Amino acid sequence: MTPLLIVVTAIGFGAGDFFAGLASRKAPVLTVSLYSQLVALGLAVLAVVFLGGAPDPSQLTWGFAAGLAVGVGIVRYYRGLTRGAMGWVATVMGVFSAMVPFVLGIGLGERPSGTAVIGVFTVIAALFFVIRRKEAGEGDRPAMSGTVTGKNGTNLAGIGDGILAGICFGFSFVFLGMASTGNPLWPVLMTLAGSIPPILVFRFLKTHEHGRPTGSWSLIVATGLLQGLAFIAFALAVLDGYISIVSVAGALSPVATSLLAFLVLCERFTRLQMFAVGMALAGIVCLVLG
Numbered sequence: 001m002t003p004l005l006i007v008v009t010a011i012g013f014g015a016g017d018f019f020a021g022l023a024s025r026k027a028p029v030l031t032v033s034l035y036s037q038l039v040a041l042g043l044a045v046l047a048v049v050f051l052g053g054a055p056d057p058s059q060l061t062w063g064f065a066a067g068l069a070v071g072v073g074i075v076r077y078y079r080g081l082t083r084g085a086m087g088w089v090a091t092v093m094g095v096f097s098a099m100v101p102f103v104l105g106i107g108l109g110e111r112p113s114g115t116a117v118i119g120v121f122t123v124i125a126a127l128f129f130v131i132r133r134k135e136a137g138e139g140d141r142p143a144m145s146g147t148v149t150g151k152n153g154t155n156l157a158g159i160g161d162g163i164l165a166g167i168c169f170g171f172s173f174v175f176l177g178m179a180s181t182g183n184p185l186w187p188v189l190m191t192l193a194g195s196i197p198p199i200l201v202f203r204f205l206k207t208h209e210h211g212r213p214t215g216s217w218s219l220i221v222a223t224g225l226l227q228g229l230a231f232i233a234f235a236l237a238v239l240d241g242y243i244s245i246v247s248v249a250g251a252l253s254p255v256a257t258s259l260l261a262f263l264v265l266c267e268r269f270t271r272l273q274m275f276a277v278g279m280a281l282a283g284i285v286c287l288v289l290g
Helices: 002-023 029-051 057-083 086-107 114-131 159-178 185-194 196-205 217-239 245-264 271-289
Strands: none
Touching (some): 002 029, 002 057, 002 086, 002 217, 029 185, 029 196, 057 086, 057 159, 057 185, 057 196, 086 114, 086 159, 086 245, 185 196, 245 271
């Protein structure tokens, strides 16, 4: 049952991110972030009502801390998905969300395996290919129709957002790991609840990005339901003792996002770019397995 929950978690996060990227092209990013998180929160509340027991105070604290990081990460990630090619942004986000727990683990005295070290060098090399400028004469065309590229026609658009989002999500995974004892549904509920305040702060500071999600409600609801389902699947997997599902979910979700971007939006990749994405995903798997 747990392998199925791992797959549901990865697909839920990845597909939810894809729909959020589509919705953010039609409505303000902060509007999409807020309403999709509210939908996910509602689903988590129902799960706690039917399956949750008494919470532990430390679970609530670490869960809320994870939520604050998630809230900031979601805003930056969704913005990145609207500015750049979804496959690129999702891959970079996945790299950094896997790297942060790895680096923090070393700082806390952990000694990584050889597989994990190989994964680090692999993702660094892949990241170089992802963000490199195209050589003169290659033709700097957008990765997909409607994609905004960098000022010099490079493929850097949205990469910075993906990096910052990955760092935030990486910290959220660490915080959720701290709250892994006891019933995991409460940390999930607090994570989703904690993601709301940062989004509200961004909305207060950026009043010009307010707006109604006209024509994108179905995408927003789909995003929220998929994100909520992914968090619940994560929680149920943790019940079986698979704490590493946190890393797996964060690291493998870009696979679903990139695949949907390729199939639905027809994002075009050169052979070198496809090789770089494959390298990044392989490095992520090495980090998780290590």
